[in-house]
Amino acid sequence: MQAFDRLARPIQKWIRSKGWRELRDIQARATHHILTTNEHLIVAASTAGGKTEAAFLPLLSDVLDREGLAGSGFDLVYIGPLKALINDQCKRLQDICTETELKVTPWHGDVSASIKSKAEKQPSGILLITPESLEALFIRKGNSIPHLFGRTRAFIIDELHTFLDAERGVHLRSLMARLELSIGRGVRKVGLSATLGDISLAKAYLDPDRPEQVADIVAQGGDSELQMQLRAYINGGEEDNAALRAVSDHLFDRLRGSNNLIFAGSRGRVEEVADRLRTKSEEERLPNEFYPHHASLSKEHREFVEERLKSESLPTTAVCTSTLELGIDIGDVTCVAQIGAPFTVAGLRQRLGRSGRRAGQPAILRQYAIESRIDQNSHFADRLRLDLIRSVAMINLLLIGWCEAPNRRALHLSTFVHQILSVIAERGGASAKRIFATLCEKGPFRSIEPPLFVSVLRHLGSPGVDLVEQSEDGMLLLGKRGEKIAEHYSFYAVFKTPEEYRIVHDGKTLGTLPIVQVLAPKMALIFSGRRWEVLSVEEADNTILVKPAPAGRPPKFGGEPGLIDDRVIQEMKRVYLDDAIPEYLDETAAGLLCEARRNFKMLGLETQRIIAIGETKALLAIWQGSVKSNTLALALSAKGFTVAAYDGLLDVEGKNADCSLETALSKIQAAETPRIFSSNTNLMFDKFHPYLSTELLQQDAMSGKLDINALPALADLI
DNA sequence: GACCTGCTGCGGCTTG
Numbered sequence: 001m002q003a004f005d006r007l008a009r010p011i012q013k014w015i016r017s018k019g020w021r022e023l024r025d026i027q028a029r030a031t032h033h034i035l036t037t038n039e040h041l042i043v044a045a046s047t048a049g050g051k052t053e054a055a056f057l058p059l060l061s062d063v064l065d066r067e068g069l070a071g072s073g074f075d076l077v078y079i080g081p082l083k084a085l086i087n088d089q090c091k092r093l094q095d096i097c098t099e100t101e102l103k104v105t106p107w108h109g110d111v112s113a114s115i116k117s118k119a120e121k122q123p124s125g126i127l128l129i130t131p132e133s134l135e136a137l138f139i140r141k142g143n144s145i146p147h148l149f150g151r152t153r154a155f156i157i158d159e160l161h162t163f164l165d166a167e168r169g170v171h172l173r174s175l176m177a178r179l180e181l182s183i184g185r186g187v188r189k190v191g192l193s194a195t196l197g198d199i200s201l202a203k204a205y206l207d208p209d210r211p212e213q214v215a216d217i218v219a220q221g222g223d224s225e226l227q228m229q230l231r232a233y234i235n236g237g238e239e240d241n242a243a244l245r246a247v248s249d250h251l252f253d254r255l256r257g258s259n260n261l262i263f264a265g266s267r268g269r270v271e272e273v274a275d276r277l278r279t280k281s282e283e284e285r286l287p288n289e290f291y292p293h294h295a296s297l298s299k300e301h302r303e304f305v306e307e308r309l310k311s312e313s314l315p316t317t318a319v320c321t322s323t324l325e326l327g328i329d330i331g332d333v334t335c336v337a338q339i340g341a342p343f344t345v346a347g348l349r350q351r352l353g354r355s356g357r358r359a360g361q362p363a364i365l366r367q368y369a370i371e372s373r374i375d376q377n378s379h380f381a382d383r384l385r386l387d388l389i390r391s392v393a394m395i396n397l398l399l400i401g402w403c404e405a406p407n408r409r410a411l412h413l414s415t416f417v418h419q420i421l422s423v424i425a426e427r428g429g430a431s432a433k434r435i436f437a438t439l440c441e442k443g444p445f446r447s448i449e450p451p452l453f454v455s456v457l458r459h460l461g462s463p464g465v466d467l468v469e470q471s472e473d474g475m476l477l478l479g480k481r482g483e484k485i486a487e488h489y490s491f492y493a494v495f496k497t498p499e500e501y502r503i504v505h506d507g508k509t510l511g512t513l514p515i516v517q518v519l520a521p522k523m524a525l526i527f528s529g530r531r532w533e534v535l536s537v538e539e540a541d542n543t544i545l546v547k548p549a550p551a552g553r554p555p556k557f558g559g560e561p562g563l564i565d566d567r568v569i570q571e572m573k574r575v576y577l578d579d580a581i582p583e584y585l586d587e588t589a590a591g592l593l594c595e596a597r598r599n600f601k602m603l604g605l606e607t608q609r610i611i612a613i614g615e616t617k618a619l620l621a622i623w624q625g626s627v628k629s630n631t632l633a634l635a636l637s638a639k640g641f642t643v644a645a646y647d648g649l650l651d652v653e654g655k656n657a658d659c660s661l662e663t664a665l666s667k668i669q670a671a672e673t674p675r676i677f678s679s680n681t682n683l684m685f686d687k688f689h690p691y692l693s694t695e696l697l698q699q700d701a702m703s704g705k706l707d708i709n710a711l712p713a714l715a716d717l718i
Numbered sequence: 719g720a721c722c723t724g725c726t727g728c729g730g731c732t733t734g
Contacts, residue, residue, distance in 0.1 A: 081722090083723090108725085113726085113727085130725090131723095131724080132723085132724040133724080133725075135725090136724095140726070140727085162723080168723070265719095266721075267721080294722095321720080322720085322721045323722070325721085326722085326723090343719090343721080488725090489724095489725045489726045490725065492724065492725050493723075493724040493725065494724095497723090497724085557720090558720095559719085559720045560719085561719040562720050562721075645719095
């Protein structure tokens with residue numbers, strides 16, 4: 001039987017109206033699978049690969065043709081990570097459903113209360129919702145969950161890779177498990193994704209008990225030809241920004257006249273590059289077509305840039321951060337430029353997926369490395385050209401199809417605290433036994449054993465914390481502070497957001513700035529692609545008033561460094577030891593690669609792993625990623641050393657150390673439980689960390705951000 | 719030496 005014939009009549013009619021001659025391969029396979037089995041499924045294909053239709057054409061047919069489950073509720077529940085994505089998908093699904101009676105309901109913070117209350121009274125059809133809005137339903141309408149989802153046949157999880165074992169993914173997994181408990185049965189799950197490094201981890205996300213039972217449909221071939229070039233630029237003096245200007249000028253020449261994305265690495269650099277490109281357009285008396293796009297810019301400005309990209313009426317290049325990495329529809333772009341090495345190969349792959357989506361068009365990557373001028377006294381990180389080498393390593397890994405896997409060891413105690421409060425709020429009270437069964441036995445917190453559960457719960461109820469309290473019959477209730485926290489709408493998200501200033505010109509908000517730097521009147525600012533002078537700082541309502549100005553500097557946005565995978569650093573070492581010059585390097589980059597390899601040998605890194613630099617300094621080459629580097633760095637700083645980590649290389653200074661470096665390393669190697677924390681180690685990273693004890697915070701850090709078991713091997717460097 | 723994501727109920731107002 002042909003896949004098309006399995007689909008419901010109205011769906012077939014819609015396909016004909018589109019003029020499609022046949023279903024795509026993944027759509028046909030998904031149709032057979034969904035309509036002949038009850039298994040969970042992962043559909044993996046590139047951004048424009050027709051994943052949404054692959055899942056929904058058969059799922060909608062199932063709803064239309066087959067008798068439904070008893071009870072009330074939405075038939076299909078789509079979960080998306082972005083409001084904009086939900087809006088996009090909502091339009092597409094409404095179009096597919098035109099010939100049916102099925103309702104399509106978007107549900108997120110921007111959707112009006114009237115639409116929500118209407119859907120709540122008579123839930124049916126397709127619901128498109130964010131994890132946070134689903135959380136809000138548990139908190140506010142805990143008793144209505146069976147009414148809303150009693151006959152739900154499937155969860156469709158879009159951009160599955162953004163969830164997995166990140167804190168927001170653990171949150172969503174917990175919500176799905178709780179929903180299933182609440183309606184008394186399991187629900188089929190269909191995950192959609194473009195970038196899955198290890199598909200078995202995605203399967204374990206959908207069904208941790210029986211991952212091998214989860215089917216997958218991966219688009220065959222489909223990847224278009226990849227063209228790429230890595231160009232390197234060298235800065236002059238210390239403060240000189242000549243290289244970034246040269247990169248901008250090169251981009252100006254190559255990208256004008258078409259639609260492109262420039263990933264600049266940080267919001268500050270986005271503003272800097274966008275400013276340079278705009279002023280160059282002015283200098284050459286050409287209309288500007290380069291616009292900044294990042295999360296701190298106003299929604300209006302961002303939508304303007306997105307619309308310009310989508311409409312394809314005027315050539316447009318967005319200089320952006322990872323805001324434009326995810327799947328909102330901005331059409332096809334000619335080329336993707338990346339300034340500086342990215343932190344993950346997965347992100348690089350996702351970005352590249354934005355280009356070359358039309359048949360016959362190649363995907364084009366323009367990678368730029370910015371290096372400094374060096375001499376014999378330069379720091380080893382500069383002499384080794386770490387940024388350039390990491391770019392090469394990441395492109396190599398991209399080419400062999402590797403990308404990072406999520407971390408499955410992490411306890412996620414912050415999200416755990418959140419879910420404990422949520423389970424209690426859902427029913428107005430819950431026994432400890434029930435919470436444990438819900439979250440740790442059925443839910444995603446399976447590595448939390450009863451003793452750890454008890455110590456978390458004890459701490460939440462301890463004096464001064466007051467999140468939870470126990471009634472006389474043993475039920476756990478929200479304490480005074482717990483009630484206040486769970487009542488406020490800021491509770492629904494599990495991730496933390498910093499306090500911000502609003503930047504205002506002429507009554508209009510240009511965007512926001514995290515409060516990490518002191519801004520004062522008369523300071524010059526580059527923001528939203530233009531130049532400003534600060535008029536006043538209103539501390540009362542965190543507002544900064546600005547007026548246009550002829551000069552400016554990009555502001556500091558703050559942020560923490562990202563985690564780099566072990567495999568990336570190991571590939572960097574391989575690149576140093578290799579002789580080959582990749583074809584995609586320009587002349588400068590090839591020269592710098594040879595120079596970096598010479599310096600690698602000159603420093604002695606070919607044969608040694610500890611290199612003394614002067615009397616008290618040393619370079620430790622551990623060739624592992626951020627988690628392991630940070631662990632050894634912490635263990636050494638607990639012994640009085642000052643340590644900085646550079647891509648698998650530790651810069652160690654021992655002036656105030658308790659002992660020699662060799663002694664410290666052998667002690668770390670021999671110790672059963674090496675001391676790595678001191679009183680000033682910062683362990684508060686996540687939203688609910690302030691409600692955990694130091695001991696619990698240490699356990700949380702050791703489960704995700706540190707790898708204490710690796711210490712003996714890491715310290716074995718002699 | 720980084721980036722991103724999300725959010726309810728209700729009081730008070732105007733308007734038909």
